[in-house]
Amino acid sequence: MNDIEQNAMRKAGVFNAQLMDYIREYVKPGVTTEYINTLVDTYTRDHGHIPAPLHYGGFPKSCCISVNDVVCHGIPNDYVLQDGDIVNIDITSIVDGWHGDQSETFLIGQVSNKARDVAQCALDSLWSAIDALEPNCPIATIGKAIECEASQYNFSIVRELTGHGLGKNFHQEPTVTHYVTPQSEKAHISPGTCFTIEPMINTGSPDVIFDKNDGWTVRTKDGGLSAQFEHTILMTTNGPEVLTVTKQGPQRGHVF
Numbered sequence: 481m482n483d484i485e486q487n488a489m490r491k492a493g494v495f496n497a498q499l500m501d502y503i504r505e506y507v508k509p510g511v512t513t514e515y516i517n518t519l520v521d522t523y524t525r526d527h528g529h530i531p532a533p534l535h536y537g538g539f540p541k542s543c544c545i546s547v548n549d550v551v552c553h554g555i556p557n558d559y560v561l562q563d564g565d566i567v568n569i570d571i572t573s574i575v576d577g578w579h580g581d582q583s584e585t586f587l588i589g590q591v592s593n594k595a596r597d598v599a600q601c602a603l604d605s606l607w608s609a610i611d612a613l614e615p616n617c618p619i620a621t622i623g624k625a626i627e628c629e630a631s632q633y634n635f636s637i638v639r640e641l642t643g644h645g646l647g648k649n650f651h652q653e654p655t656v657t658h659y660v661t662p663q664s665e666k667a668h669i670s671p672g673t674c675f676t677i678e679p680m681i682n683t684g685s686p687d688v689i690f691d692k693n694d695g696w697t698v699r700t701k702d703g704g705l706s707a708q709f710e711h712t713i714l715m716t717t718n719g720p721e722v723l724t725v726t727k728q729g730p731q732r733g734h735v736f
């Protein structure tokens with residue numbers, strides 16, 4: 481990406497983070513995931529932008545909301561958030577044709593120790609991967625950092641879904657695996673590359689099941705909890721720049 485394109489990505493990231501901060505106060509017990517979806521859609525359009533998930537590959541809503549054993553791609557519906565839930569909200573905006581993509585796991589009311597731990601592990605995994613990045617480092621740098629973090633908790637890393645390059649497209653090269661592969665040892669991240677890191681961490685088995693009825697919802701096979709955090713990152717000649725930093729959300733080092 482050239483400088484002009486990088487600035488367009490910065491602008492998309494800033495808006496997306498602002499949207500995440502906007503919905504924050506509404507994510508609480510008693511609220512339906514459909515209501516949060518409506519807030520996301522309305523706020524995005526009121527600011528002249530487009531919610532990327534809507535109609536993407538046929539996805540029916542404007543964001544993904546994934547509760548408890550749902551790993552990702554949960555479809556907002558009439559489910560009412562309850563005390564003890566952990567809920568990932570994944571928001572992607574298109575701003576002047578460029579994408580910003582991020583997610584957070586929210587703890588609803590008082591949650592179990594295990595639920596808190598898996599959210600903590602997912603947040604720490606994301607940030608330890610970001611902190612390990614250097615210009616032209618192998619993609620495997622990311623997987624190594626996340627494997628190290630997950631193993632400290634005895635949690636597992638989902639393998640079927642990855643981070644991704646993004647720009648004018650929602651998903652493009654490179655594929656960003658959250659574990660080490662031979663391919664990720666060979667591929668390097670050059671300055672000017674924009675991509676996401678979005679580790680999905682499971683309390684039990686890493687295996688997932690894709691819902692055959694709705695075509696989207698991904699769940700843990702064993703019914704265990706799953707948590708995820710995501711940021712959009714621009715690699716620069718000076719190192720990684722996180723484009724989707726929120727003002728009010730959990731920052732690097734946050735303890736739940």
Ligand code: MF3
Pocket residue numbers: 532533534536537539543544553570571572581644676678696710
């Ligand atoms: N936001 C997801 C990601 O991080 C992708 C969602 S695709 C959708 O890559 F169609 F479900 F929106």
Ligand code: CO
Pocket residue numbers: 570571572581582583678710
């Ligand atoms: Co996302």
Ligand code: CO
Pocket residue numbers: 581582643644676678710
């Ligand atoms: Co993404």
